[in-house]
Amino acid sequence: MHILEANTRPMIAFTKHHPSRTDFFSRHTSNGACRKLAARQLIWAEGDLRNEVCFVRSGTVCFYKVLMDGRRVVTGFAYPGDMIGFGIGPHQRNAEAVQCCKLEPMTMANFQSAIASDNDLSDFVQAQSSRELCSSYEHLMVLTKMTASERLAHFLTGLSTRNRRLGYSPNSVLIPMRRVDIADYLGLTIETISRTFTTFKTHGLIGMEDPCVVFILNLERLAALARGACDEEGSVSVCRKIAA
Amino acid sequence: MHILEANTRPMIAFTKHHPSRTDFFSRHTSNGACRKLAARQLIWAEGDLRNEVCFVRSGTVCFYKVLMDGRRVVTGFAYPGDMIGFGIGPHQRNAEAVQCCKLEPMTMANFQSAIASDNDLSDFVQAQSSRELCSSYEHLMVLTKMTASERLAHFLTGLSTRNRRLGYSPNSVLIPMRRVDIADYLGLTIETISRTFTTFKTHGLIGMEDPCVVFILNLERLAALARGACDEEGSVSVCRKIAA
C-alpha cells in the first residue's frame, strides 16, 4: 500500500528538531530554556526592535507583511532547526506562530559575542543567510513565472525535500499552515489552492485525507511540475499536461 | 508647458552620481580607477566567486536569474551611488550592464579590512543591506498582489522618488532599461508593459515621446495607483478606475 509505506513517522517532522543541531546554540542561552507560543500568536511585529535571536525548537513560524488595505504577503516560513530574528535594523516583517511553537531565545548581546567567538554558530548563521537569500530569489521566480499547479508543486516538493534532509519520509508531508498562509505565500487565493489540491488528488499525484497531511504518490511527476518540466520537451504546455 | 518644466536635467540622473557620495569608497581603491562596461555586458554570473565589490559610478546594472528553459527573472537594478557585489558565498544571480557603465572596483580583501576600520563605509553597507532587504519584501508584494497598472506605477514612482532624493526633477524619469527588463522585473510581458504605458499616456498620467523618457504629468494619481490606492475608498476597483 502506498499510503502505509508513506506514513512512516509523519507527525515528527514539524514537532521535533534534529538532535545534532541542538548543542551549539544552547551553549549561549540560559540552559536551553524555551518559550512556548500558542497557535496564531504574534512573535514580533514589523518595525519592532531586535531584542533577541531565537532558535526554533518545535512548531512553524510564518513571516508576513500587510498592506494598508489589508492585503497580506507571506514572505516565508521557519521550521524546527531554523534560527530567526537576526539581521540589521528593526524587524522588516511580522512573525507569527503558525501552530503551537517552542522557541529558545538568546539576547542580542549574547548573540553578538557568540558570533565572534563560536565558529559553529557563525558558520550556521552564514549558511542560513545564504540559503535564505537564495530561496528568496527562487521565490521571485515562482511568483513571476509559474502557474498555480507549478507553484503548489514547488511548495510541496520543498517540504518533501526538507523531510528527506532530516531523515523523514519524503512521501508524507505535513502541512502545518492554513490554506490562507499558503495562498498568501504563493500569490494565489485559497480557492485556487484548494482546487489545485483536488486536481493533484484526482490525477493520482497526491493522497489527502485531512487538509494537514499530504501523501505524495508520485514524487517524480510532482518534482517535474515544480521544476517547470520544460527541460524535457521544451514546451510550457508540458507542465499542464502533467497536472491535467 | 508641462513638458518643458518637467524636462529639467533629465539625462543626468543615471549618468552621474551624487558628488558627496564618492569619497568614503575611493579611500580604499586604487585612486578611484574605474572599469568601463559596454551596454549588455555581463559583469558576473550566478555561481561565480566574489572577487570584488564595486561602486556604481555611472550607468545601470541589472540582476537576474535564468531558469533551465530560458525563463528569466530580474530581481533588481543598481544605479549610480549603489554598491554591488557584497554578500556571503558565491554570487547568487547574474549581473549585467543595462547601459554603458562605469564601475569602481575594490578587492574583497580591501573591502573586508575597510569594513572593520572605516565607519562611513560600514554604515553605508549596513544601510544599503537594510534597504535592499526591505525593498525585496516590497517587491514580493508587488508581484503577488498588484495589477499590471499598479506594478508599472510602482516602478515609475520608485524612479521618480530616486530622482527627488538626488535633487533631480521627480517629474521627468529616464528609463535606462529595455521593456524586457521591466517586464521580467515586474512579472509581466513586454506587450503588457507597452500597453500599460499607452494607457497611462492616453489618460494623461504620463507623457512619452521616446521609450526611454517618461514625463510624469500627474504624480499624485500615479503614486496613488502605486500604493494600491485602496486606502482612499477601501475598494480594489478604485485602482482600476484611476488607471482607466
Place this chain on the structure above:
DNA sequence: CTCTGCAATTGAGGCTGATCAATCATCCAA
C-alpha cells in the same frame, strides 16, 4: 444536544494578462 464560528471545498461567471502575430521605428553595416 444545538448553536456559532472558522476553515476548506466546490461551483459559476467574468476579467486580466498571456499568446500569437503583424507593423513600425531606429540603428548600423554593406
Place this chain on the structure above:
DNA sequence: TTGGATGATTGATCAGCCTCAATTGCAGAG
C-alpha cells in the same frame, strides 16, 4: 541607398485565475 537586426507598439483571441456565493465539516461554547 538598401537590407537586416533589434526593440517597441498594437491587435485579436483565449485561458487561467480571481471574485462572488453556497455548502460542508469540524471544534468549542453554552
